Amino acid sequence: MDCRHRFIRRAFLVTVVLAFCCVLSSAVFSASLKEGVDFYKKGKIDDAIATITTVVQEHPKDANARRWLGFLLLSKLRYADGLAQLQAARDLKADGAELRNNIGMAYLGLNQPDKAIPELEQAITMRKKWAEPQYNLANAYYRTHQLDKAITAYREAAKIAPKDRAVMNNLALALQDAGKLDEAIATFKKAVDLDPKDTMVTGLAPQTPEICINLGLALKSKGDLPEASAAFDKALAAEPNNYTARIALAEVMALAGRDADSLAQYEAATKLRPDEPAPQYNVGVLYSKMGKFSSAVDAFQAVLKTNPSDSEAKAYLGWAQFKTGNAADGVSNLEQALKSNPQLLSGWLNLATIYTIQGKAPEATAAWETVIRLDPKNLAASINLGNLYLQAGQTDKALASYQAASKIDSKSAAAYFGIGSAYSKLGKTDQAIVQYKKAIDANPQMAAAYNNLGVELEKQNKVEEAKAQYRKALQVDPKNEDAKKNLDRFEKPAPKPTVPVGGPTS
Numbered sequence: 001m002d003c004r005h006r007f008i009r010r011a012f013l014v015t016v017v018l019a020f021c022c023v024l025s026s027a028v029f030s031a032s033l034k035e036g037v038d039f040y041k042k043g044k045i046d047d048a049i050a051t052i053t054t055v056v057q058e059h060p061k062d063a064n065a066r067r068w069l070g071f072l073l074l075s076k077l078r079y080a081d082g083l084a085q086l087q088a089a090r091d092l093k094a095d096g097a098e099l100r101n102n103i104g105m106a107y108l109g110l111n112q113p114d115k116a117i118p119e120l121e122q123a124i125t126m127r128k129k130w131a132e133p134q135y136n137l138a139n140a141y142y143r144t145h146q147l148d149k150a151i152t153a154y155r156e157a158a159k160i161a162p163k164d165r166a167v168m169n170n171l172a173l174a175l176q177d178a179g180k181l182d183e184a185i186a187t188f189k190k191a192v193d194l195d196p197k198d199t200m201v202t203g204l205a206p207q208t209p210e211i212c213i214n215l216g217l218a219l220k221s222k223g224d225l226p227e228a229s230a231a232f233d234k235a236l237a238a239e240p241n242n243y244t245a246r247i248a249l250a251e252v253m254a255l256a257g258r259d260a261d262s263l264a265q266y267e268a269a270t271k272l273r274p275d276e277p278a279p280q281y282n283v284g285v286l287y288s289k290m291g292k293f294s295s296a297v298d299a300f301q302a303v304l305k306t307n308p309s310d311s312e313a314k315a316y317l318g319w320a321q322f323k324t325g326n327a328a329d330g331v332s333n334l335e336q337a338l339k340s341n342p343q344l345l346s347g348w349l350n351l352a353t354i355y356t357i358q359g360k361a362p363e364a365t366a367a368w369e370t371v372i373r374l375d376p377k378n379l380a381a382s383i384n385l386g387n388l389y390l391q392a393g394q395t396d397k398a399l400a401s402y403q404a405a406s407k408i409d410s411k412s413a414a415a416y417f418g419i420g421s422a423y424s425k426l427g428k429t430d431q432a433i434v435q436y437k438k439a440i441d442a443n444p445q446m447a448a449a450y451n452n453l454g455v456e457l458e459k460q461n462k463v464e465e466a467k468a469q470y471r472k473a474l475q476v477d478p479k480n481e482d483a484k485k486n487l488d489r490f491e492k493p494a495p496k497p498t499v500p501v502g503g504p505t506s
Contacts, residue, residue, distance in 0.1 A: 030055075030059075030062070030064075030065075032055050032058070032059070033052065033055050033062070033064065033065050033068065035051050036048045036049075036051035036052035036055060036068065037052075037068065039051055040068075040072065045072060045075060045076060046076075048072055049069065049072045049073065049076070052065055052068050052069045052072065053069060055069075056069055056085070061092055063088075063089045063092035063093065063094035064089075064094070066085045066086070066088045066089040066092070066094075067085070067086065067089045067094060067098075067099060067102075069082075069085045070082045070083070070084075070085030070086035070088075070089065070102060070106075071086075071102055073085060074102060074105060074106055074109070077109065079106045079109030079110045080106075080110060082102070082106050082109075083103065083106035083107070083110065086099060086102055086103045086106060087103070090103070096126065097123045097124075097126035097127035097130065097133065098123075100119045100120065100122045100123035100126065100133070101119070101120060101123040101130075101132055101133040101136060103116075103119045104116040104117075104119035104120035104123065104133065104136055104137070104140070105136055107119065107140075108136060108139060108140055108143070111143075113139075113140040113141075113143040113144050114144060116136070116137075116140040117137065117140045117141070117144070120133045120136050120137035120140060121137060124137065129160055130160070131157050131160040131161040131164065131167070134153055134154075134156045134157035134160065135153075135154070135157040135161075135164075135166070135167055135170075137153045138150050138151075138153030138154040138156075138157060138167075138170065138171075138174070139170065141153055142170065142173070142174055147174055147177055147178045148178070150174045151171065151174045151175060151178060154167055154170055154171035154174060155171065158171060163194050163195065163198045164194070164198065165191050165194040165195070165196055165198070165206060165211070166206060168187055168188075168190050168191035168194060169188070169191045169206045169210075169211050169214065171187050172184045172185075172187035172188040172191060172214065172215075172218070173214065175187060176218050176221070181218060181221060181222055182222075184218050185215065185218050185219060185222065188211060188214055188215035188218060189215065191206070191211045192208060192211050192212060192215060192234075196208070207238070207239075208234070208235070208238040208239075209235040209236075209238045209239040209242045209245055210235075212231045212232065212234045212235035212238070212245070213231070213232065213235050213242075213244055213245055213248055215231045216228045216229075216231035216232045216235065216245075216248055216249075216252070217248065219231055220248075220251075220252055220255075225252050225255055225256045226256075228252045229249060229252050229253065229256070232245050232248050232249035232252065233249065235248075236249065241272055243269055243272045243273055243276075246265050246266075246268050246269040246272065246279075247265070247266065247269050247278065247279055247282075249265050250262045250263075250265035250266045250269065250279070250282065253265060254282075254286070259286055259289060259290060260290075262282075262286060263283060263286045263287070263290075266279045266280075266282045266283045266286065267279075267283055270283060270302075275306055276306075277302075277303045277306045277307045277310065277313070280299050280300075280302045280303045280306070281299070281300070281303045281310070281312075281313055283295075283299040284296045284297075284299030284300040284303065284313070284316060284317075284320070285316065287299060287320075288316060288319070288320055288323075291323075293320040293321075293323040293324045294320075294324055296316070296317075296320040297317060297320045297321055297324060300313045300314075300316055300317035300320060301317060304317065309340070311337040311338075311340045311341035311344055311347070312337070312341075312344065312346070312347075314333050314334075314336060314337040314340075315333070315334055315337035315338070315341075315344055315346060315347035315350065316346070316350075317330075317333050318330040318331065318332070318333030318334035318335075318337065318347075318350065318351075319334065319350040319354075321333065322334075322350075322354050327354070327358070330354065331351070331354060334347055334350060334351045334354070335351070338351065343374060345371065345374045345375055348367055348370045348371045348374065349371055349378075349380070349381070351367050352364055352367035352368045352370075352371055352381070352384065355367055356368075356384060356388070361388055361391065361392065364384070364388055365385065365388045365389075365392075368381045368384050368385040368388065369385065372385065377408050378408075379405055379408045379409050379412060379415075382401050382402070382404045382405035382408060382415070383401075383402065383405045383412070383414050383415060383418060385401045386398045386399075386401035386402040386405065386418045386422070387418065389401055390418070390421060390422060390425065395422050395425045395426055398418070398421075398422045398425075399419060399422035399423070399426070401418075402415050402416075402418035402419040402421075402422055403415075403419060405418065406419060411442050412442065413439045413440075413442035413443035413446050413449065414439075416435045416436070416438040416439035416442060416449075417435070417436065417439040417446065417448065417449050417452070419435040420432045420433075420434075420435035420436040420438075420439060420449070420452060420453075420456075421452065423435060424452070424455075424456060429456050429459050429460060432452075432456045433453060433456045433457065436449050436450075436452050436453035436456065437453065440453070444476075445476050446476070447473040447474075447476040447477035447480045447483065448473070448480070448482070450469045450470070450472040450473035450476065450483065451469065451470060451473040451480060451482045451483040451486065453469045454466040454467070454468075454469030454470045454473070454483070454486060455486065457469060458486075463490070466486075467487060467490055467491075470483045470484075470486045470487040471483075471487065474487065
């Protein structure tokens with residue numbers, strides 16, 4: 001029995017550019033502030049911060065110095081410190097679109113988008129057709145799940161800055177979240193083609209691999225696996241060591257049935273992040289699917305080395321060990337996994353299968369009953385449970401289990417065969433015949449159904465019809481011993497009577 005597959009359960013990183021835009025225009029500088037501004041212009045941000053901090057300490061009521069210090073601190077992602085300086089500047093009666101934008105950005109950086117929104121809306125009111133606050137406002141709306149407002153704001157930013165990659169990327173994400181998948185895909189494609197340098201957040205804007213990953217995920221959501229694969233390939237062409245692109249490509253390949261290609265990508269991902277259990281887990285799943293259980297054992301053991309509490313990995317390790325002939329460790333690991341996670345359906349399926357193969361009827365019955373409790377529509381469990389009940393002489397329970405199977409899958413030959421077998425045990429020949437015929441209709445290659453149908457017909461003294469069924473069974477399966485023996489009873493010539501030697505004596 002194959003183990004069930006779990007592919008990427010760990011969420012992909014979806015790149016949302018929230019590297020907000022802080023700005024400050026030139027102003028008339030005091031002599032004491034000019035040195036710090038010069039450091040900033042030379043790219044020496046730390047020196048600029050140190051110098052202007054001294055200015056603020058010496059001149060605490062210098063609103064312009066505080067605005068500059070707040071701006072510089074934001075550029076270093078020191079949002080709380082930056083906000084404190086900007087608010088101090090406002091307390092000193094400073095105001096303006098730039099100050100509002102930067103305060104809004106600080107709130108966004110502190111994960112307080114609700115507080116950012118009014119500041120950014122005011123910045124836009126103060127200065128029309130300014131892309132930076134439009135972009136920041138869109139991000140704030142996005143963060144507060146106001147998708148319609150976010151889309152509108154991103155569109156406004158895109159009108160002002162049509163070549164901005166960050167704006168396009170985030171617009172596409174908002175469109176995707178709003179269910180506008182085709183438009184999102186088209187927008188991602190536009191973003192990929194834009195120059196990364198042409199953006200308000202140069203150095204922090206999404207690069208080609210990130211946008212290609214977002215594009216690929218959108219295409220995967222649409223079910224366009226070839227195009228999704230091409231997008232992830234493009235991401236890897238730009239950045240071969242991009243872990244997210246590797247596992248995204250691996251999943252798409254697995255969904256497309258390209259197991260060998262998927263395995264290669266997952267194995268490449270394990271080399272990029274040896275301590276990350278997700279790709280190792282999926283390597284194990286794929287090796288199991290391919291029947292390479294020794295390799296699967298190695299992969300699942302690697303997962304458990306990193307994450308010993310992963311009950312699914314332990315359960316699948318147990319199955320792989322059983323398939324390599326190590327039944328004792330296999331059963332032990334499955335039992336341990338189910339003790340820690342009693343709701344693990346795949347573990348119960350595999351343990352029930354092992355117990356059934358080993359002939360441990362009571363244990364197998366209990367395990368299959370648990371499968372039914374967890375998954376009432378599990379066909380294999382209903383049929384296997386019916387078989388075990390039938391073997392145990394619990395014919396009524398067997399019949400109920402087989403009938404449940406036939407309701408789960410009205411085309412299941414095994415279910416009808418089981419119902420026929422139960423009716424036969426109950427002495428209900430007519431009903432058994434009907435069910436065996438249904439089994440044959442569902443699977444004309446089911447030799448056992450022909451044979452058993454023949455047996456029931458014999459019970460009704462329909463010998464020629466019975467013989468015809470035995471012959472059909474042998475046509476389907478010439479090695480079917482039951483049908484051969486049943487037919488031989490009729491077709492082997494009777495032994496000639498023994499002729500006595502001599503005559504009667506007087």
